Amino acid sequence: MRLPAVMKTTAARLSALFLILFALCAAVLVAYMSSLSVRMLTQQTQDTIMAEMQGLDTAYRRGGLPALVRVVEVRARQPGANLYLIADPNGRILSGNVESIEPGVLEIEGWTQDPFAYRRYGESDDAAARPRHHALALVLRLPNGMILLVGRDLGEPEKLRDIVNHALLLAFAMMGIGALLIWFFVGRHALKRIDAISEAGRRIMGGDLAGRLPVSGSGDEFDRLSENLNVMLARIARLNDGLKQVSDNIAHDLKTPLTRLRNRAEAALAGKPSPAEYRAALEAAIAESDQLIRTFNAILMISRLEAGYSAEQAGPVDLAATVADVVDLYEPLAEEVGVGLAVGEVATATVAGNRELVGQALSNVVDNAIKYSAGSEDAPSVLVSLTRRGGDLVLEVADNGPGIPPEDMERVTERFVRLEQSRSRPGSGLGLSLARAVMEFHGGRLELSAKNPGLSVRMIFPGDSKRHGEN
Numbered sequence: 085m086r087l088p089a090v091m092k093t094t095a096a097r098l099s100a101l102f103l104i105l106f107a108l109c110a111a112v113l114v115a116y117m118s119s120l121s122v123r124m125l126t127q128q129t130q131d132t133i134m135a136e137m138q139g140l141d142t143a144y145r146r147g148g149l150p151a152l153v154r155v156v157e158v159r160a161r162q163p164g165a166n167l168y169l170i171a172d173p174n175g176r177i178l179s180g181n182v183e184s185i186e187p188g189v190l191e192i193e194g195w196t197q198d199p200f201a202y203r204r205y206g207e208s209d210d211a212a213a214r215p216r217h218h219a220l221a222l223v224l225r226l227p228n229g230m231i232l233l234v235g236r237d238l239g240e241p242e243k244l245r246d247i248v249n250h251a252l253l254l255a256f257a258m259m260g261i262g263a264l265l266i267w268f269f270v271g272r273h274a275l276k277r278i279d280a281i282s283e284a285g286r287r288i289m290g291g292d293l294a295g296r297l298p299v300s301g302s303g304d305e306f307d308r309l310s311e312n313l314n315v316m317l318a319r320i321a322r323l324n325d326g327l328k329q330v331s332d333n334i335a336h337d338l339k340t341p342l343t344r345l346r347n348r349a350e351a352a353l354a355g356k357p358s359p360a361e362y363r364a365a366l367e368a369a370i371a372e373s374d375q376l377i378r379t380f381n382a383i384l385m386i387s388r389l390e391a392g393y394s395a396e397q398a399g400p401v402d403l404a405a406t407v408a409d410v411v412d413l414y415e416p417l418a419e420e421v422g423v424g425l426a427v428g429e430v431a432t433a434t435v436a437g438n439r440e441l442v443g444q445a446l447s448n449v450v451d452n453a454i455k456y457s458a459g460s461e462d463a464p465s466v467l468v469s470l471t472r473r474g475g476d477l478v479l480e481v482a483d484n485g486p487g488i489p490p491e492d493m494e495r496v497t498e499r500f501v502r503l504e505q506s507r508s509r510p511g512s513g514l515g516l517s518l519a520r521a522v523m524e525f526h527g528g529r530l531e532l533s534a535k536n537p538g539l540s541v542r543m544i545f546p547g548d549s550k551r552h553g554e555n
Contacts, residue, residue, distance in 0.1 A: 102263075103260075103263050103264070106259070106260075106263055107256075107260065110256040110259060110260075111256075113252070113256075114249070114252040114253065114256060117248060117252055118248060118249050118252070121248050126220065129220050129236045129238070130195070130220070130222075132166070132236055133166070133220070133221065133222050133234050133235065133236055134222070136159075136166055136234045137222055137224070137232075137234050139155070140152060140155060140156065140232065140234065143155040144226070149226070149228065149230065152170070152226075152232070153170060153178075153179050156168045156170055156179055156180055157179060160179075160180055160181035161181070165181060166234060166235060166236050166237075167180070167181065167182055167202065167219050167221060167233065167234065167235035167236065167237065168180040168181055168182070168233070168234060169181075169182045169185070169231075169232070169233040169234075169235075170230060170231070170232055170233075171190055171230070171231040171233070172229075172230060172231070173229040173230065173231070175190045175191070175231065178230075180233075181204065181205060182202050182203070182204065182205075182233075183203050183204060183205045184202065184203045185200065185201075185202045185203075185233075186200040186201045186202065189221070189223065189233070190223060190231050190233065192223055193223055193224065193225055194222065194223060195220075195221075195222055195223075196220060196221050196222075196223065196235075199218040199219060199220055199238055200218065200219060200220075200221070201217065201218055202217050202218075202219055202235075203217065204217065217237060217239065218237070218238045218239075219235040219236060219237050219238055220235055220236060220238060221233050221234060221235025221236070222234055222235070277298075277300070277306045278306075280298045281297050281298065281306070281309075281310060284296065284297045284298060285297070288317065294321065295317075296310075296314045296317060296318075297309075297310035297313050297314055297317075298310060299311060299314070341372055341375065341376055342376070344372060345369055345372045345373065345376075348365055348368050348369055348372070349365070349369060351365065352365035352366075385444075385518060385521070399436070399437075399438075399439070400434045400435075400436060401434060401435050401436070401437045401438070401439045401442050402434050402439075403431075403433055403434065403435060403442070403470055403477060403479060403545075404430050404431070404432050404433070404470060406439065406442055406443050406446060407427065407430055407446070407468055407470055407479070408427070408430075409443065410443060410446045410447050410450055410468070411425060411427055411450070411468055413447070414447070414450050414451065414454060417451075417454060418454050418465075418466065421454065423454050423457045423465040423466060424464035424465045424466065425450075425454065425464065425465070425466045425468075426464035426466070426467055426468070427467075427468050427469070428467050428468065428469035429469050429470070429471055430469065430470045431470050431471055431472050431477070433470070433472070433477055435477065435526075435545050437526045437545075438525075438526075441522045441525065441526075442522065442526070444518070444522070445518060445519040445522035445523065445543065446468075446479065446481070446519075446543065448515035448516070448518055448519050449481045449515070449516070449519055449541045449543070450466065450468065450481055451515065452515050452516065452541075453465075453466040453481050453482075453483035453485070453539070453541070454466055454483075456483060456485035456486060456539075457483040457484055457485045457538070465483060465484050465485075466481065466482070466483045467480075467481075467482045467483075468480070468481050469482075473544075474547070475547030476544050476545060476546060476547045477544070477545040477547075478542050478543070478544050478545075479542070479543040479544075479545070480540060480541070480542045480543075481540075481541045482535055482538060482539070482540045482541075483535070483538045483539055484535070484537050484538040485537070485538050485539060486537070486538075487534050487535065487536070487537060487538055487539045488532065488534070488539055490534065493532045493533075496516055496532070497516045497517055497519075497520045497530060497532070498517060516530070516532075516541075519541075519543065523543055523544070523545075526545060527545075527546050528543065528544050528545045528546055529544050530542070530543060530544075531544060
């Protein structure tokens, strides 16, 4: 990847921005430390010179110029001595350890503004061979016009300043190299992860809805993003499959009732039927239309639930009261077809949800159980119960009908799926599909199992479902 292409990425730009910011901070730190060290050393030098000058002033006051010259000569010969110089009013050096000095220094009085150059006694006259000395000094004029200079060589402070500067520059260089290495290894790894995610995204946008974003397993923010997007993609794929299935099922399963509705209308128009026959044909057409409307309403409800949206208000749902209402509603129908409908154990519990949706799901399950049950004088054909199981609430409807083969247990909860033994019975194949959608909307699940004979359908509400109260 070429550099211009790399710099188009957000990660590279952020890395470059942080590197520039780091370099500026380091440069400011170097300048500050260097300036601080110079100020500290200058202040220390001035304090030392002032102390020396006070001592010389005391000697001059006590013994005059001869005493001052003697003290200067003694101090000038000591190892590591400061700079001492006594000159006449014309600037000619009379005593001290300085052979020559930069012009103009002795013409001022007070502190020298800038470091000045000088030469010690015994050094070569060759300017290229002798070392360069610089000093900072205090110049005073004595009452008799003589000039006294006390200074300090800046060689040691300059060396210390150079050491500090070199150390800071070395640290800056090491930190810069470290930042580049971190960017090279960590930044490149992040760029590769982003490229992999982008490539997977392009494949998905190209139509590969089964594709998923890569997850490395490190648990970092890229993995969390990929996992969340994968969940979203799985949901989109499931909704897309459901939409395709609904379209196919509508075209296949609704063709028969629409054809039947048309044939009845055509038969009513053929010949010369009596008013009673016209009325019967219209009533049959209305009944067929009502069934189609119920089917479409069920399809819309399932789609809304699977999309995670419901316009109905959620609130506390008394499951025991819901069981009682549904059983009371279906008792006349059960008696009419000779099926015994009874209520078993019913726990008292209230969950957060939508009462109408829960009631409709339970009604669909009970209605299916009544359709496929066989009448019995010894035991009820359909038994409805509400129990607790490991913290979960289990709303169960059991019947003694023919049951469902194990290989079809999962398939019967899909839309418009009707097994061969149910083709001759009324219905659209949406009852269990709607019940499953309602349970998923409430965070629960729908389970089917063989009862031998019969079928057990369990609507399981999770234990962490918020309970608004218990009797």
